[in-house]
Amino acid sequence: MNSSATGSKNRLYDQLASSLNRLNGSISTTADLTALLQADLHALRIFATLDAAKLMTVGSKLNTEHEENDASQTK
Structure with a gap:
């Protein structure tokens, strides 16, 4: 192999x-x-x-309050 080809090969490597x-x-x-x-x-x-747990807690409290209001209105 000539030196030009060797130099080209080395450059590519x-x-x-x-x-x-x-x-x-x-x-x-x-x-x-x-x-x-x-x-x-x-x-x-x-x-x-955590946000889902907070939402479920608030929803549960609202449901409880709503049920208590319904119960007091039917008395």
């Missing part, structure tokens, strides 16, 4: 190595962002559960 390094960095960043997204989704589930 260097470009490939550089591209793979950038890809590795992108994959690492994506993994970090995915972990943050999972934590955010978990927090969102917790807040949604």
Whole structure:
């Protein structure tokens, strides 16, 4: 193989190595962002559960008050 072809091959391997390094960095960043997204989704589930519990508590109190009002009006 002549030196021109060898130099070209080495240049292409260097470009490939550089591209793979950038890809590795992108994959690492994506993994970090995915972990943050999972934590955010978990927090969102917790807040949604708390809000649902609050809503059910308020609904239960309103139903109880409504039933008490109905009972007092029928007496």
